[in-house]
Amino acid sequence: xxxxxxxxxxxxxxxxxxxxxxxxxxxxxxxxxxxxxxxxxxxxxxxxxxxxxxxxxxxxxxxxxxxxxxxxxxxxxxxxxxxxxxxxxxxxxxxxxxxxxxxxxxxxxxxxxxxxxxxxxxxxxxxxxxxxxxxxxxxxxxxxxxxxxxxxxxxxxxxxxxxxxxxxxxxxxxxxxxxxxxxxxxxxxxxxxxxxxxxxxxxxxxxxxxxxxxxxxxxxxxxxxxxxxxxxxxxxxxxxxxxxxxxxxxxxxxxxxxxxxxxxxxxxxxxxxxxxxxxxxxxxxxxxxxxxxxxxxxxxxxxxxxxxxxxxxxxxxxxxxxxxxxxxxxxxxxxxxxxxxxxxxxxxxxxxxxxxxxxxxxxxxxxxxxxxxxxxxxxxxxxxxxxxxxxxxxxxxxxx
Amino acid sequence: xxxxxxxxxxxxxxxxxxxxxxxxxxxxxxxxxxxxxxxxxxxxxxxxxxxxxxxxxxxxxxxxxxxxxxxxxxxxxxxxxxxxxxxxxxxxxxxxxxxxxxxxxxxxxxxxxxxxxxxxxxxxxxxxxxxxxxxxxxxxxxxxxxxxxxxxxxxxxxxxxxxxxxxxxxxxxxxxxxxxxxxxxxxxxxxxxxxxxxxxxxxxxxxxxxxxxxxxxxxxxxxxxxxxxxxxxxxxxxxxxxxxxxxxxxxxxxxxxxxxxxxxxxxxxxxxxxxxxxxxxxxxxxxxxxxxxxxxxxxxxxxxxxxxxxxxxxxxxxxxxxxxxxxxxxxxxxxxxxxxxxxxxxxxxxxxxxxxxxxxxxxxxxxxxxxxxxxxxxxxxxxxxxxxxxxxxxxxxxxxxxxxxxxxxxxxxxxxxxxxxxxxxxxxxxxxxxxxxxxxxxxxxxxxxxxxxxxxxxxxxxxxxxxxxxxxxxxxxxxx
Numbered sequence: 001x002x003x004x005x006x007x008x009x010x011x012x013x014x015x016x017x018x019x020x021x022x023x024x025x026x027x028x029x030x031x032x033x034x035x036x037x038x039x040x041x042x043x044x045x046x047x048x049x050x051x052x053x054x055x056x057x058x059x060x061x062x063x064x065x066x067x068x069x070x071x072x073x074x075x076x077x078x079x080x081x082x083x084x085x086x087x088x089x090x091x092x093x094x095x096x097x098x099x100x101x102x103x104x105x106x107x108x109x110x111x112x113x114x115x116x117x118x119x120x121x122x123x124x125x126x127x128x129x130x131x132x133x134x135x136x137x138x139x140x141x142x143x144x145x146x147x148x149x150x151x152x153x154x155x156x157x158x159x160x161x162x163x164x165x166x167x168x169x170x171x172x173x174x175x176x177x178x179x180x181x182x183x184x185x186x187x188x189x190x191x192x193x194x195x196x197x198x199x200x201x202x203x204x205x206x207x208x209x210x211x212x213x214x215x216x217x218x219x220x221x222x223x224x225x226x227x228x229x230x231x232x233x234x235x236x237x238x239x240x241x242x243x244x245x246x247x248x249x250x251x252x253x254x255x256x257x258x259x260x261x262x263x264x265x266x267x268x269x270x271x272x273x274x275x276x277x278x279x280x281x282x283x284x285x286x287x288x289x290x291x292x293x294x295x296x297x298x299x300x301x302x303x304x305x306x307x308x309x310x311x312x313x314x315x316x317x318x319x320x321x322x323x324x325x326x327x328x329x330x331x332x333x334x335x336x337x338x339x340x341x342x343x344x345x346x347x348x349x350x351x352x353x354x355x356x357x358x359x360x361x362x363x364x365x366x367x368x369x370x371x372x373x374x375x376x377x378x379x380x381x382x383x384x385x386x387x388x389x390x391x392x393x394x395x396x397x398x399x400x
Numbered sequence: 401x402x403x404x405x406x407x408x409x410x411x412x413x414x415x416x417x418x419x420x421x422x423x424x425x426x427x428x429x430x431x432x433x434x435x436x437x438x439x440x441x442x443x444x445x446x447x448x449x450x451x452x453x454x455x456x457x458x459x460x461x462x463x464x465x466x467x468x469x470x471x472x473x474x475x476x477x478x479x480x481x482x483x484x485x486x487x488x489x490x491x492x493x494x495x496x497x498x499x500x501x502x503x504x505x506x507x508x509x510x511x512x513x514x515x516x517x518x519x520x521x522x523x524x525x526x527x528x529x530x531x532x533x534x535x536x537x538x539x540x541x542x543x544x545x546x547x548x549x550x551x552x553x554x555x556x557x558x559x560x561x562x563x564x565x566x567x568x569x570x571x572x573x574x575x576x577x578x579x580x581x582x583x584x585x586x587x588x589x590x591x592x593x594x595x596x597x598x599x600x601x602x603x604x605x606x607x608x609x610x611x612x613x614x615x616x617x618x619x620x621x622x623x624x625x626x627x628x629x630x631x632x633x634x635x636x637x638x639x640x641x642x643x644x645x646x647x648x649x650x651x652x653x654x655x656x657x658x659x660x661x662x663x664x665x666x667x668x669x670x671x672x673x674x675x676x677x678x679x680x681x682x683x684x685x686x687x688x689x690x691x692x693x694x695x696x697x698x699x700x701x702x703x704x705x706x707x708x709x710x711x712x713x714x715x716x717x718x719x720x721x722x723x724x725x726x727x728x729x730x731x732x733x734x735x736x737x738x739x740x741x742x743x744x745x746x747x748x749x750x751x752x753x754x755x756x757x758x759x760x761x762x763x764x765x766x767x768x769x770x771x772x773x774x775x776x777x778x779x780x781x782x783x784x785x786x787x788x789x790x791x792x793x794x795x796x797x798x799x800x801x802x803x804x805x806x807x808x809x810x811x812x813x814x815x816x817x818x819x820x821x822x823x824x825x826x827x828x829x830x831x832x833x834x835x836x837x838x839x840x841x842x843x844x845x846x847x848x849x850x851x852x853x854x855x856x857x858x859x860x861x862x863x864x865x866x867x868x869x870x871x872x873x874x875x876x877x878x879x880x
Binding site: 303 | 447481675677680
């Protein structure tokens with residue numbers, strides 16, 4: 001059990017902690033995997049560089065689950081971080097302990113959003129393409145986003161102002177013009193109407209439902225309209241995302257083959273054995289499942305039956321959100337089904353992360369921005385980060 | 401029974417861009433140390449993202465247009481997954497779903513006449529690295545210099561039917577792509593490689609036979625031998641049942657002159673293609689498309705016809721110049737300045753091309769400024785510089801691109817001055833020193849005058865307009 005994979009002494013008052021999906025030249029980046037144990041990158045994440053240029057100092061790296069596809073980090077090769085029963089998210093622990101003003105993370109499968117919801121923290125997953133992914137461990141490139149975690153929305157606004165913007169080193173990076181709306185001084189059109197996704201709340205715990213109600217009350221009190229909406233298409237995000245994420249993951253982690261860097265098996269006599277034994281020995285169970293699933297979905301037999309369908313589903317979901325945003329500024333939905341996960345939960349269901357992402361997959365698959373605050377999640381229109389964070393600040397003020 | 405061979409080619413051509421397809425490393429590593437031109441991106445290290453080199457798309461479009469293809473205005477990149485140590489990211493970025501160019505046509509000419517070969521598609525992709533086997537140490541090293549060097553793969557329809565046609569087709573591709581300056585296409589350098597798909601069927605049949613593929617052929621002669629061998633093997637199998645033909649990939653051993661089935665393990669595999677989410681679709685708008693179209697050269701046969709019909713060159717001369725776009729450009733510029741196509745062609749063929757041959761340079765390597773060549777021609781035709789000294793100036797122009805012919809002639813004392821007095825003096829001396837030749841000439845031996853002429857020219861170190869010398873000499877001899 002480990003919160004930090006590395007700590008760096010710094011006297012600076014402005015500290016940033018990065019999770020172990022963010023590459024840095026200051027210490028190794030292992031992505032929670034034995035495969036990359038001790039891996040030193042030759043270059044640094046663009047988002048981290050921008051924060052450093054703005055005066056932040058890196059004070060350490062926090063552990064992640066293997067390639068960040070699990071619930072909270074429990075599949076790290078260092079072992080799960082727990083208090084005995086409850087699974088803890090290392091990055092959230094560092095922020096709660098005030099060790100850094102902000103945490104820089106890679107949101108692959110929603111673990112940072114679940115961590116924010118379960119620890120009364122605030123997180124922002126910006127619009128896809130507004131923050132460079134240069135220097136992050138690639139897993140599910142079509143949807144993963146550099147994200148931020150902090151104890152208040154105000155800090156996130158400051159940090160987002162620094163890291164958002166075009167980057168020539170990332171071919172999916174949007175133009176400076178489009179990224180400009182994330183900047184501090186850009187004009188904002190406030191959140192006035194929120195769609196409450198009633199069916200998404202059906203399977204959540206009483207406690208999450210209460211948090212959502214409290215959140216709605218505060219919004220209403222502040223003149224924001226909250227309307228209950230029945231929406232049935234968006235829940236398909238989960239299955240589609242699991243297909244896309246696993247397929248891309250399978251391809252992206254293929255490079256870890258024992259030839260160039262990272263773990264290499266001692267036990268081989270030919271190339272096939274080098275590949276097979278390296279990967280068998282260094283990868284964990286959840287990752288192996290995702291690799292096999294992803295590989296299967298991309299096979300010639302299944303591509304059009306499975307993968308292509310998932311791509312089409314993605315487009316239908318994007319359209320469903322667009323329809324909703326014709327009359328609403330944001331959508332309120334859970335970030336997770338319960339306020340904590342225990343080690344027993346995982347034992348009972350190894351693939352819980354691929355079920356709990358029912359709540360995080362919609363923003364991942366569409367690239368829409370998502371803010372988690374007050375234990376719930378607001379998903380907004382593209383480039384509406386500031387309006388979402390303004391709403392989070394209203395909540396913060398009123399709930400104190 | 402008579403049989404016909406059905407051949408389709410997949411030709412890989414390395415594009416001559418300065419940098420690699422997704423990073424800024426040099427794409428040219430000929431003669432470099434292993435792993436000299438590599439970076440974390442082309443080594444497949446996690447966290448680097450591909451950024452498309454626009455020049456590669458330019459060249460891909462040019463190649464497509466030269467081969468009469470339709471250009472896909474939205475062209476996308478896909479990942480092709482397989483494991484091999486020379487493929488650092490364990491996937492190759494290529495174009496599977498929407499290649500840059502489709503539905504082309506290439507005309508070839510063989511002893512049997514002209515024929516059109518259809519092009520199915522041209523797609524852009526990245527090359528893989530190279531494994532270097534060290535027999536002494538019994539180890540294998542990997543060199544990533546070639547990783548991510550841009551390639552196009554030109555896929556033909558199965559329209560070829562003989563080794564002769566294949567050779568004509570490859571020559572034509574090479575010629576057209578060199579004309580567009582997008583590729584070197586030199587099999588010996590590995591900048592052109594070829595996969596041959598071949599089957600045999602009874603003549604006139606419309607059913608295709610069992611197809612075999614020979615990969616990575618890298619010399620025309622080997623390809624021709626392999627086609628002949630495979631054709632004979634197929635016919636033998638069909639007629640005599642010597643073996644059962646199966647669809648497979650075969651390796652051509654050019655030394656043994658035989659093809660061998662590769663182990664299925666080397667060829668089987670599902671490449672699991674899917675769109676690369678890190679490379680946005682490339683959208684070719686009208687400005688881009690028209691801009692590229694405007695840079696395309698005339699086709700070789702258009703140049704040839706123009707040289708014969710408009711410039712008045714002989715077919716032989718037109719053929720010689722039209723074989724390389726660099727020669728064409730130099731020639732046309734020289735014509736524009738000198739206003740004499742005949743003189744320009746003469747200089748091109750007897751001086752420029754000869755010099756390239758002597759320097760063991762290909763015609764495409766010509767960098768001589770055609771306008772300056774035109775100026776040089778004007779100096780000679782205007783009797784300012786002798787032909788012989790003109791050649792000297794050309795050599796200087798080859799060695800140093802900044803040389804200006806007129807300035808060089810002045811600085812090196814190569815200008816024919818109006819030196820009638822000097823000429824008369826020299827002529828007088830020569831006549832006095834060779835009374836025999838003078839007498840011979842006077843007794844009717846015309847050749848004797850040439851001997852005197854040569855002696856005078858030698859004394860004058862070539863620095864005299866030949867016609868002027870001839871006039872003065874004739875006059876003086878007759879007086880003597």
